[in-house]
Amino acid sequence: MKRKITLKQIAKELDVSISTVSKALRNSIEISEDTRQKVQAFAKLYNYRPNNIALSLKNRKTKTIGIIIPEIVHHFFSKVITGIELVANKRGYNVIVGLSNESFDKEVINMQMLANGSIDGFILSIAKETLQQQDYHHFTETINQGMPIVMFDRVVNEIPCDKVIVDDVKGAKQAVEKLIKNGCKNIAIISTKDYVSVGKLRTQGYLDALEDHKITPKASLILKIEDKLMSDDHLDKLEKEIEQLFQSNKSIDGIFAVNELYAVTAIKVARKLGLEIPKSLQVISFSDGVLSKHSTPSLTTVSQHGQEIGEEAANLLINRLESEETDYNDETDEVYETVVIETNLIERESTKN
């Protein structure tokens, strides 16, 4: 079990100083051609690589990005990670992942674990519990300690940081407009409770679309699901709630769901009730997961472009990290950007065309 070789060992072996070895490896002109070659040959032979940790300590930066997300078994979030990793790697950074599991405490703990020098900055999407409790002190503290944060998707405005979001209102509105244009007269929405920011925004888009078309929203057509029902264990409960919706509104001919699961479940229930899709019921869902493409009928969706969001977030963060380096006029601008990624409607089989 040989440890990795260090400068010190090379120096000793070659009977020169550590500084000489270091310089030789970095092709410093201070070192004679002779020794340089000797050192480099030896280093290559022993496959020397500078120790990252030592470099991090010396440079006071780790070239590592911390990601905190609510869960990873989720198409959207894993797409985002893919995007982050892509540009992070391209720009010489690693990513370290923490899962909050939608829990406030785990979010805090995870951030503390990473904030103590392990990373240079955060990219995160806020846990539902945190959104519910509206306790954001861990974010402000992190930022106050000079560690930049980029939030995506689930963001809160009161935190001063860069953000990457999709225009949930607009995306939802477009979806509902599509349903209207396709002749739907009674469009229901299946959303989450309002504390989930995106649920609220998408509901807003739904309402906006109706208003624009002089349709009076009916409370009975707005179903707000308690979020715990997302987990597979509560699938039957989710189905019941949706069935209830259909039963008490026989004339529903359009469904806008804020996520895939709600959409496919709605379709399943609707079919059981004898509705034909898209003939007598058209469905559009937010999200661009695997279900949309491969379920039958495939779903018309508002695509969120998760990977693009990740790429954008990573660029935002790294730009900030690397501008700080040169920026010696601290305390100045502190101006933050909010990038909006455009959604687009992907038409599939669950709507008429």
Place this chain on the structure above:
Amino acid sequence: MKRKITLKQIAKELDVSISTVSKALRNSIEISEDTRQKVQAFAKLYNYRPNNIALSLKNRKTKTIGIIIPEIVHHFFSKVITGIELVANKRGYNVIVGLSNESFDKEVINMQMLANGSIDGFILSIAKETLQQQDYHHFTETINQGMPIVMFDRVVNEIPCDKVIVDDVKGAKQAVEKLIKNGCKNIAIISTKDYVSVGKLRTQGYLDALEDHKITPKASLILKIEDKLMSDDHLDKLEKEIEQLFQSNKSIDGIFAVNELYAVTAIKVARKLGLEIPKSLQVISFSDGVLSKHSTPSLTTVSQHGQEIGEEAANLLINRLESEETDYNDETDEVYETVVIETNLIERESTKN
């Protein structure tokens, strides 16, 4: 932009030495009650936390696990990560994720980036390209440098390391036996080319089941898909291949697919051809992704227990890391474990019961 506070700053502020501060914070008995309180109060006030990087350098271990997987937008792999993260966090470790994107080069690069001190050990699943080229030098090198590896799912026997796998042969065999028991007379398999180890093994299980029941396998019932067709871009090509399978074997009444996508695609094609599921065609698939549960009909699957695999792998790795600490009799046993996670059959709508 205040930096995080350090021992040195506290020491200066309180006019004691760095050592005193350090000891006071760790409740050393060397320090008087008085100063200890003073230091701790001050540290708390300024929210002092020891710098992880400095600790890593000093202790020569990072308490961080490196994960290298082919892709993250994949139910199985993200489940595994969830499992790894769960036990890693519980045991005081972080996880840092690298994606190989199924590419040999990216796998190598990623491992090199992390192996230079950033992590204490690897958990990984091998990229398809690597399996194809059968070039494993980066694994052996890493291991030779004293960094333990745990492989899962896609493993190779010639590398001396701990492994966590599912019994692919057995799982596949059970699935096919279920089909046989359910009355299927002409069972086809949709698998991958043999260089994907799990594809090969599952095909073996298929053959074993047939043999056990005195059924002569027919080459025309064995479809081995070129793996590039996994990506959504080639979906139509995949469909064509499967359609071909059905067209040239009209009597197929059972399908065993090695992954979800193949299964749902097969179902889609079969329906187009007028087959009813599960009445005239029964389907079983490996994998426990989201498609299985939510597509219609839902899929009967061989569940792989991704999260459990992740948990097991993390425990294996951390155990090894922490046994090394005490184990000063190096060079000894070097005995590695291969843990087999049992699969089980989850019956849903795509088979009769």
Place this chain on the structure above:
DNA sequence: ATAAGTTGCGAAAACGTTTTCGTGTTAAAA
């Protein structure tokens, strides 16, 4: 009053780098 033991703290090394500065040697210039 002296020897011995206790208490409380600081200096310094170590982890592995990079970089600044100093210095001895040799070669070129005066």
Place this chain on the structure above:
DNA sequence: TTTTAACACGAAAACGTTTTCGCAACTTAT
């Protein structure tokens, strides 16, 4: 031959910790 410049290298500091060791200043026992 002396002065100056170029060259090649080493010592040391710094990043932020923890820990070993040493050493004063007391306190207790003789």
